Amino acid sequence: MLGEGGAGRRAFGTQNRTLWFWVFVGPFLLGLGVFTYVPLGWSVYLSFFDAHNTVTPSDFVGFGNYTEMLGNKAFTDSLWTFLLFSLFIVPTTFVLSLALALMVNRTRGAQAFFRSVFFLPAACSYVVAALIWKMSLFNGVRFGLANTVLGWFGADQTAWLSTTHPPWYWLVVVTVRLWLQAGFYMVLFLAGLQRISPRLYEAAAVDGARPGWQVLRHITLPQLRTTSVAVVLLLVINAFQAFDEFYNLLSDARGYPPYARPPLVYLYYTALGQGQNLGLGSAGAVILALIIAVVTVGQARWFSLGNKEG
Amino acid sequence: MTISRRTVLSTAATAATAALLTACGGNTGRGGGGSGGAGPRLAQWYHQYGETGTEQAVERYAAAYGKAEVTVQWRPGSYDEQTAAALLTESGPDVFEVNGPSLDQIQGKQVVDLTDLFAGVKDDFSPAVLAPKTHDGRIWAVPQVIDTQFLYYRKSLLEDAGVRPPRTLDALVDAAKALTTKKTKGLFLGNDGGAGVLGGTPLHAAGLELVTADGKVGFDDPAAARALGKLHRLYADRSLLLGAPADWSDPSAFVQGLTAMQWSGLWALPVVKKALGDDFGVLPFPADGSGGKPSVPVGAYGAAVSARSEHKQAAKAFVKWLWIEKTDYQEDFALSYGFHIPARLSLAKKAAKLRAGAAADVVRFTTDHGYAQPLLWTPASQTAYQDGLSRVIKDGANPESELRSVVRKVTAELDRVRKKA
Numbered sequence: 001m002l003g004e005g006g007a008g009r010r011a012f013g014t015q016n017r018t019l020w021f022w023v024f025v026g027p028f029l030l031g032l033g034v035f036t037y038v039p040l041g042w043s044v045y046l047s048f049f050d051a052h053n054t055v056t057p058s059d060f061v062g063f064g065n066y067t068e069m070l071g072n073k074a075f076t077d078s079l080w081t082f083l084l085f086s087l088f089i090v091p092t093t094f095v096l097s098l099a100l101a102l103m104v105n106r107t108r109g110a111q112a113f114f115r116s117v118f119f120l121p122a123a124c125s126y127v128v129a130a131l132i133w134k135m136s137l138f139n140g141v142r143f144g145l146a147n148t149v150l151g152w153f154g155a156d157q158t159a160w161l162s163t164t165h166p167p168w169y170w171l172v173v174v175t176v177r178l179w180l181q182a183g184f185y186m187v188l189f190l191a192g193l194q195r196i197s198p199r200l201y202e203a204a205a206v207d208g209a210r211p212g213w214q215v216l217r218h219i220t221l222p223q224l225r226t227t228s229v230a231v232v233l234l235l236v237i238n239a240f241q242a243f244d245e246f247y248n249l250l251s252d253a254r255g256y257p258p259y260a261r262p263p264l265v266y267l268y269y270t271a272l273g274q275g276q277n278l279g280l281g282s283a284g285a286v287i288l289a290l291i292i293a294v295v296t297v298g299q300a301r302w303f304s305l306g307n308k309e310g
Numbered sequence: 311m312t313i314s315r316r317t318v319l320s321t322a323a324t325a326a327t328a329a330l331l332t333a334c335g336g337n338t339g340r341g342g343g344g345s346g347g348a349g350p351r352l353a354q355w356y357h358q359y360g361e362t363g364t365e366q367a368v369e370r371y372a373a374a375y376g377k378a379e380v381t382v383q384w385r386p387g388s389y390d391e392q393t394a395a396a397l398l399t400e401s402g403p404d405v406f407e408v409n410g411p412s413l414d415q416i417q418g419k420q421v422v423d424l425t426d427l428f429a430g431v432k433d434d435f436s437p438a439v440l441a442p443k444t445h446d447g448r449i450w451a452v453p454q455v456i457d458t459q460f461l462y463y464r465k466s467l468l469e470d471a472g473v474r475p476p477r478t479l480d481a482l483v484d485a486a487k488a489l490t491t492k493k494t495k496g497l498f499l500g501n502d503g504g505a506g507v508l509g510g511t512p513l514h515a516a517g518l519e520l521v522t523a524d525g526k527v528g529f530d531d532p533a534a535a536r537a538l539g540k541l542h543r544l545y546a547d548r549s550l551l552l553g554a555p556a557d558w559s560d561p562s563a564f565v566q567g568l569t570a571m572q573w574s575g576l577w578a579l580p581v582v583k584k585a586l587g588d589d590f591g592v593l594p595f596p597a598d599g600s601g602g603k604p605s606v607p608v609g610a611y612g613a614a615v616s617a618r619s620e621h622k623q624a625a626k627a628f629v630k631w632l633w634i635e636k637t638d639y640q641e642d643f644a645l646s647y648g649f650h651i652p653a654r655l656s657l658a659k660k661a662a663k664l665r666a667g668a669a670a671d672v673v674r675f676t677t678d679h680g681y682a683q684p685l686l687w688t689p690a691s692q693t694a695y696q697d698g699l700s701r702v703i704k705d706g707a708n709p710e711s712e713l714r715s716v717v718r719k720v721t722a723e724l725d726r727v728r729k730k731a
Contacts, residue, residue, distance in 0.1 A: 053418035055398055073715075074697060140501070140553015141568055142493065156492075159552030162501055164704045252557050254506025257704075258697040275689040276394050276414060 043282040051279035065283035074258065075284060078266040079291075085262065086239040088170075089177060093235055094228075097182045101189030102216075115190065119183040126180060126244035133176045134161065134249050161249060169250065169260050176245050181238065185231050192227030196220065229303045236299060240292050243268070263288050349378040350621040352628055355396075355403040356382065357389035357611070361577070361648035371632055371639050378624050380405075397421075397616055404619040405629055407611045408451055413685050416445050417730045422615040422622050425449045427630045434654050438680045439610035445685055451612025452633040455643065455650035456658075458608045458676045459507070459575050461593040462561070462582060467494070467570040475591060479515060479540050479598035486549035489570040495551035496544075498569040500558035503545050505700035507558050507573060508595075509607065509692070512537045514681050517601035520695075521686045525724060530717050535709035537598045538702050545703050561585075576672055577648040583668070592668045594675045608680040610653055651676060686724060694719035 042055070047065050049057035069075050104114045121129070137145045140159030147157045160168045196219070204219050205211075221228075243264040250260055256269065267288070271281020356368055365384045372380035383403065385392055390409055396402030397420045411421045425448045428435070432449075439453040461482075463475055471489050476482040486496030500507045510520040510529075516537040519528030544550050551569040556562040561578040563569050565585035573595075582590055594604035613633045615625040632639060637657060644652040645663050651673060652658045664673050698712035 052414045053394070053398070053420055074693070135555050138553075139555050141551070141555065141563075144553070159501075162503060162552035162704070252501060252506060253559065254500070254502075255693065255696050257502055257505065257700050259700075259704075269693065272391055272395065273689065274390050274394060274412060275693070276412075277690070 043285055046279050047282035047286050049279045051277070051282070053276045053278075055278060057279060061279070065280045066287065069280060069284045069287060074261075075263070075266055077258065078261050078263045081260060082240070082242065082262045085173070085242060086236065089174060089239055090232065090235045092174070093178060093182055093185060094231060096178060097185035097231070098189050098224075100182060100186040101193055102220075104186065105190060105193045115187070118186050121179050122181065122184040124180060126176075127248050129176050129180055130245040130248035133172055133245075138172045164259055167259070172249060173245060173260060176249070177242075180245075185235070188227055188231055189224065192224045193220070196223045232303070233296075233299065236295065237292075240288075240295075349376075350624045351379045351381065352404040352619075352621060352625055353402075354380050354382050354628075355389075355393060355406040356384055357407055357409075358384055358386040359648060364643070364647040367643060367647060371636070371643075375628055375631060377631075378621070378628055380628060397618065400618060402616050402618060404621055404625040405613060405615055407454070408614045409609065409611055410442075411450050411612075411614055413445065413688060413727050416450050416685075417727070420617050421450050422617050422619075422626065423448050423450065424452060424615065424626065424629065427452065427626060427634055431634055431654075434656050436608075436610075436651075436653055436655060436658070438608050438676075438682050439653055442682045442685045443610075443612050451614040452629055453610040453612050453653035454633060454640070456608050456610050456653055456676065456680075457575055457577065457650055458606055458672060458680065459511075459573060460606055460672060460675060461571055461573055461595060462564055462578075463571045463591050463593060464564070464567075464586070464589060465591055466589050471570075475593055476596050477593075478596050479512070479537060479602075482596050483540055483543050483547070483549070486544055486571065487547045490547075490549045494567055495569045496549040496571060498551040498554065498558060498563050498572040499541075499544075500573065501553055502700060503550055503552060503703040504541055504573070505696050505703055508541075508699070509683065509695075510681070510687075511595045511605045511607050512541060512598070514605035514607075515595050515602050516598045517603060519681075519684075520691075521684045521720075521724070525686055525728065527717050527720050527724070529713065532710075533599055533601065535713055537602075538699060538709045538713070540598065541699070541703050542706055542709075546706065564590075576650060576669075579649045579669060579672070588667075590668070592671050592675070594679050604675065604679045605681065606675045606679040608676055608682050610682075686727060688723045688727060691716075691720040691723045 046055065046057065048060060048062060050059040050061050050064075051057035100118050104111055104118065107114055138160040139147075140157060140162060141147065142151060142157050144157075144160075146160065147155075150158070158168060160172050163169070200219050200223070201215065204215055209215050209218065241264070242262045246260060246262050246265055247256075247268070250256055251265075256265060263284070267281050267284045269275060270284060271278050275281075354368075354372060356365075359365070365382075368384075369382050372382050389407075393402070393406055393408060394415075397415065408415075408421075415421055428449055432440070435453060436456055439456050440449065443449055443451045443453060467489060468475065468485070473485045473488050474481075476485045482497070489496035513520065513529045513534055516531075516533040518531055518534055522528045551563060551572075554563040554568060558573055559575060559578070561572065561574055561582050564572040564574065565582060594606045597603050597605070613629045615622060615629060619625050637654065640652055640654060641657050641661065644650045644657070645661055649663075649669070651664065652661060658664060658673065663669060695716050698707075698716045701707035702709050702712050
């Protein structure tokens with residue numbers, strides 16, 4: 001019988017590491033190949049063709065889709081929108097989650113309670129949170145929560161998502177994301193803070209360091225360096241993936257306004273919306289992927305990621 | 311009983327294989343052939359209607375068909391995107407409702423030519439909604455019902471403010487301003503200020519078109535910039551309701567008194583009538599300038615057949631039965647649940663519900679001033695135009711320069727689709 005004879009034991013026994021490696025890793029590699037790399041490769045292929053309403057095109061256009069996408073004001077505007085959003089959301093979330101972590105870390109009595117309270121929004125979906133923000137908190141009529149509160153002070157009702165001067169829609173987009181993700185990064189910082197040896201603080205106190213800013217700057221922040229690098233990387237990647245809250249806050253049955261339109265939303269409409277221009281959409285996806293790759297590599301170098309002394 | 315490691319592994323492998331095969335199979339709602347002696351199985355897709363009873367009605371029609379087994383799929387969410395994606399695969403519908411089909415779907419051979427179904431009845435379909443379903447003399451979908459949009463106004467609020475129902479775009483701008491109070495805005499054109507829903511309506515009101523009959527840009531004219539500029543005045547005057555919980559297609563803002571006038575559709579008429587009785591009136595989008603005319607957009611979902619269907623002839627036969635022969639079902643679908651104008655002129659004429667009050671006014675506006683979005687107006691052209699209009703309305707961007715950029719884009723799109731023809 002297989003497995004009981006010498007040859008079978010050699011083929012299926014625990015010593016045959018290669019076989020077991022493929023048994024366990026193979027299905028996942030297959031899934032990765034079929035559902036990630038093949039579509040990725042096909043998308044790159046499509047980007048060189050005129051592919052309206054088809055994924056098996058025949059009209060080769062070379063770099064035509066790329067030049068069209070790069071010359072398209074709507075796409076380049078969406079890149080600027082994303083850049084503006086990232087420049088704001090990354091440092092803001094970083095500072096807020098670090099501040100929350102420092103606060104919760106100092107709390108002795110009900111630390112678990114506060115940790116849970118701040119972390120809980122991370123369990124909420126972006127879609128649900130965006131709809132609550134849009135329909136209840138920041139709707140533009142007099143019974144929206146924000147307008148009701150402002151009404152107590154005699155202020156006029158504000159159309160939060162439709163006002164471009166000043167751009168109030170950013171307040172809605174940013175607050176929903178801060179609410180959803182600050183708690184998650186707070187937990188990462190908390191883990192980092194709890195790894196710092198108390199002896200360092202004692203030594204600092206003996207050396208005369210004043211508690212507060214001086215200790216934070218010279219002990220806490222340097223000790224949190226690896227956590228901070230991970231948090232910034234995750235924040236940038238998340239910002240690149242911004243879609244759910246933008247789409248659910250600002251789209252309607254007839255489309256999407258040109259302001260606050262991140263690249264993924266624009267590519268969604270180009271490739272998967274009624275346009276069904278899969279060649280052009282693929283070219284945009286390749287351009288975006290290249291930008292993400294360049295930024296990520298640049299950032300890794302900036303933080304000396306992988307450097308043992310880093 | 312002891313379970314060996316080998317048993318666990320082989321069971322897991324069998325389960326995984328079964329799961330994989332099940333996933334590969336999938337239930338497409340489409341059978342491979344005859345079933346139960348009722349002919350082939352056909353999958354028919356509809357977008358989700360808001361009106362109660364519509365789903366049950368279309369299921370009843372499908373069940374009454376004897377020559378095929380028709381399964382109805384009622385699909386909520388982004389229906390146009392769902393069908394567009396499904397048409398690329400083998401698992402899509404045989405028969406489907408489509409807000410089109412688009413020119414790219416026709417040129418991409420994704421839908422079946424239905425011209426022969428119209429033999430002897432073509433003249434009974436409203437020309438306004440049949441035109442956008444026609445390309446190169448062939449018809450690609452059977453219009454089901456006519457949906458139209460217009461302006462609702464609250465009579466009592468206008469009387470209190472001493473405002474007459476506006477007949478020109480300038481009068482509309484002034485009326486909206488006069489009707490705006492601390493609690494009520496003058497006009498609701500959608501939460502985006504009208505950029506999405508109005509489309510070519512203000513251009514038609516100025517006597518222009520999106521695309522001319524000979525396939526050229528129809529709004530490369532100073533009158534276009536003038537009309538669009540007036541929409542910015544509505545925004546700048548703070549006369550527009552923005553950020554309402556329900557958008558323009560829902561009459562909630564109007565019946566709740568959040569706005570004195572609202573742009574919405576015929577489907578909303580029963581709700582408005584129930585809430586306000588006779589305290590409302592309807593108007594077309596008002597004319598602008600000396601060459602202008604009132605403007606009423608019309609559209610129609612049509613029944614189309616997927617070119618990937620395994621049973622194209624059976625699907626065509628079903629479409630002919632339901633949307634050409636069964637006039638009693640067509641009338642029931644148009645008027646018993648929501649409120650729509652039947653696509654057949656003979657049905658629209660005899661429908662009692664359309665003969666009196668606001669409904670009769672709407673039918674008259676639609677007949678006199680109705681226009682449909684042309685087939686040559688591609689999604690890319692629409693996006694460029696909507697973006698430009700949004701910048702004009704909300705940012706106060708210069709209408710001339712915005713329109714110049716839109717004209718360039720639309721010209722390029724018209725060249726592209728002509729090349730494919």
